[in-house]
Amino acid sequence: MIKSKPRPTFAPSTQIDMPKAKPIAKESSTEEKIKEAARKLFTQKGFAATRTRDIADEAGINLALLNYYFRSKQKLFDIIMMENFRQFIHGISFNFQDKTLSLEQKIEKVVSMYIDFLTANPDLPLFILTELRNNPDQLAASIEGEIGETRTELFAQLKVAHAAGYIGIEPSHLVANLFGLTVFPFVARPILQKVTGADDTQFNNLMQQRKELIPIWIKTMLQPPKPTK
Amino acid sequence: MIKSKPRPTFAPSTQIDMPKAKPIAKESSTEEKIKEAARKLFTQKGFAATRTRDIADEAGINLALLNYYFRSKQKLFDIIMMENFRQFIHGISFNFQDKTLSLEQKIEKVVSMYIDFLTANPDLPLFILTELRNNPDQLAASIEGEIGETRTELFAQLKVAHAAGYIGIEPSHLVANLFGLTVFPFVARPILQKVTGADDTQFNNLMQQRKELIPIWIKTMLQPPKPTK
DNA sequence: AAATAATTTAATCAAATGATTAAATTATAA
DNA sequence: TTATAATTTAATCATTTGATTAAATTATTT
Incomplete structure (x- = not known):
């Protein structure tokens, strides 16, 4: 759209120009x-x-x-990967940044939103996890850019709360459990369906139930240890 | 070792012969x-x-x-995949078949064994999950062969126990949670380490802690609903 | 030791695959 | 409308990659 070389012209959307030149569908x-x-x-x-x-x-x-x-194939892939990744972590950053919500409320919102998101994008988590393994450094930077401060801050708060005895679970375990319970069923869907005998409808129903169940389970884990009889 | 053709001879271990002919290291x-x-x-x-x-x-x-x-590459891959897969589900079938253990004890054993196994084979779960998605039917058959009856039987028992109110969680959720809590941290290790700031040693320590913690969490989930005030 | 079979090697093939080019077509600007 | 720029197409390249072959080497058997 601008350049004109011996080689084919090149007007990718990653260029700075063409912001809304063409509102083409x-x-x-x-x-x-x-x-x-x-x-x-x-x-x-x-x-x-x-x-x-x-x-x-x-x-x-x-x-x-x-x-x-x-x-190139690689450049195209990089774009897709970044977009996928951004989408994947957007929900987390979005809900956890809302200061008006309690921790429990944040968890409820994130779980519910994530289950809807994963239902609509079932292949995404395995893609993300695989690419994250193949490319840990590049994406690590992206995480920081997207949810850096929120993450650091929230995690620090959780650690304080845990040290003070307000929550009965190490923050690392909390994060692992929250996403393990939420994401894993989608990643392991084929095995789970085989093991449980659930068809697609039943599987989706189970996932809908988990919107309610996971926060309950997590809340139990959050409870401080009993007053030590 | 036996055949002799215009093409190279062929004596793979998948043949029926050569059982212990050569106890080569x-x-x-x-x-x-x-x-x-x-x-x-x-x-x-x-x-x-x-x-x-x-x-x-x-x-x-x-x-x-x-x-x-x-x-061929494909044949070699099939062999590796089957061996990996077998190893992956062996622990489950092994411990769940032990009739002398209570459900709680089985869970403790499986979790502990699995965490050791995953620590030693950190790349296996992502491999399995990916291949299972690419190849659901072939591996479905393998699951059945390996843990068919045990799975069916155990799952039926759990359903009865749940229907009768002895356990407070739908068996499908129990299975999802057990493996979500156990396996997911290994699959998501790069993100988790980034988010929690844990180095390799700390990560391994966390996983060791989960040997104790996961059974506790699961037991809480197993508890029947309160007598309905 | 000689003969036979099994294994290993270096060279090569054919197909697949990412990428490029020059020409044709379409859209835009003058 | 004409000229220019952008887009699209068909053909082709150069590498990579899985696989094969024939010859060389090593092991086994007679």
């Missing part, structure tokens, strides 16, 4: 079609198992357009 | 070296991201030997 733009196809396949199959040709087919565009708009 | 045999290298790389990086050349290098053998002993 996002869906219909070629760049967006490629991104959505890439998101679907990368999230489902991971980087290595995804073929650029499959992305092109899924998007219904010519293979060369992928490189025209995104330079 | 397992480590030193070429076949075993390939398998161990393959296990390491496949488990770490997954099928698509692993190159047969990398396996050969890791094993310190000629690339052609991989095909000589295992025919």
Whole structure:
């Protein structure tokens, strides 16, 4: 849209220009079609198992357009990964930053929101966890940028509360349990369904129940130790 | 060892012969070296991201030997996957089949054993979960073969106990929670360490603590609802 | 020791795959 | 409308990658 070289012009959305030049329905733009196809396949199959040709087919565009708009498979993947990741941690930062809520209320909100989010995006957590293992440093930086202060502050508060005996669980365990109880069933969905014999509807019902149940379980864990008889 | 064709001879351990013909130190045999290298790389990086050349290098053998002993990358992978998977569910079946233990005792044993196992094999759960998503049917069969009756029976007992009001949690949730609490921290280790600021030693300490803590939390969940004021 | 079988090696193949190019088409600007 | 820029297409490249082959080496059997 601006440059003009011997090589194909290049006008990716990551450039600074073209803010709202074209309010084209996002869906219909070629760049967006490629991104959505890439998101679907990368999230489902991971980087290595995804073929650029499959992305092109899924998007219904010519293979060369992928490189025209995104330079390389890797660059496209990086964009998708960042967007996925941001989405994944947004809910946490969002609810935990709300100072008007008590810890219990924050937990209720986060759990409920997350279960809805995971129901709508079932492949995301495994993608995130895998990429986080392959790429711990890059994403670590992203975590900090997104929820840095909130996290540090909240965690410090929890530690104080625990040290003072107001909550009966080490903050590290609290975090592990909160996300273990919330996220794990979605990651382990195939095994769980096999083991429990639940079909898709039943599985979703179970997840809906957990919106209520997880906060109850967590609250029990939060209770300070009994006055030591 | 038996056949002799225009193509290279083929004497894999999956054949019926060679039961103990050579009590060679397992480590030193070429076949075993390939398998161990393959296990390491496949488990770490997954099928698509692993190159047969990398396996050969890791094993310190000629690339052609991989095909000589295992025919193809896929066949080698299938073997590794099955072995990993078997190892992964063995502990469960083992402890849950012990009729002399109470449910609480079984839980204690399984949790403790699993945390040790996951500490020693930190890449296994993510591998299993990924492969299970890519290959749900094949592995579903394997689950049944390994822990079929035990699972069915135990799960039925739990359902009865829950219906009768002896345990205050739906069995499906119990299973989800037990493994969520136990396995998830290992799968999400990079994020958890980042969020909690724990180094490797501290992380391992936390996991050791969970051997005691998880059974306590689970027992609380098991408690029947109060006599309804 | 000689013959046979099994294993290992180096070289090579064919297909898959990410990427590029030049030409054609479409949209935008003058 | 014409000229210019942006987009799209079909063809092609260069590497990578899984797999194979024939020859060399090593082990086993007779």
